[in-house]
Amino acid sequence: MKRLYRASVPLNPLARSFYERDTVRVAKELLSKVLVRRIGSTVLEGIIVETEAYGGENDPASHAYRGPTRRNRVMYGPPGHAYVYFTYGMHYCLNVKTEPTGQPGAVLMRAAQPIRGIERMKKERRTERIKDLANGPAKLAQAFIVTKALNGHDLTLGRKLFIVETTNPEPLDIASTSRIGIRVGLEKTWRFFIKGNRFVSKQ
DNA sequence: CTAAAGATGTCCT
């Protein structure tokens, strides 16, 4: 069956060089880019509207603060891979690894504006409210069907899970605050979101 | 081995 048009132009996944940079910079630049999840013939897409940067031994809020462990090993691997961890006994959170290999750094995907595959997301999230599909890190992971099976997945391959540039980028108004849900490292304003976007977790 | 916290979400008051 012929398609009259494409809802989104297929673009190449962001290259490893995009991720292999300063974590805070990557966290800001990921805003407005599109997170893509493919499961068989199903495609899920969302505009990244909120992120948080996590560092290494200089960042007490980071999983890598006390050095490498089994859980955080992806944070010490090559850039451009997914770091997925399980928390609170029931939730997954999705990060992308930044900085060069051997240097810890990751960006937490905190919220996305659903643009494709919304019906599937509603089913996964058990809600009809589009605003509530991915306005939080664990909600986002659930909507995009991200589990520990994707931990360490290479985001530059363009399969299963990856990120692409926006087709029509608009000028961004970016706000920054302290990161959410942490008890230390509050002095760093490493949470970034698109100001005014209604799919952000908290204004 | 044991214990406590956790980059959260949901439901209740």
Place this chain on the structure above:
DNA sequence: GGACATCTTTAGA
């Protein structure tokens, strides 16, 4: 605004 679900990971004995 607060309780609570639920279990892996990590730190400490």
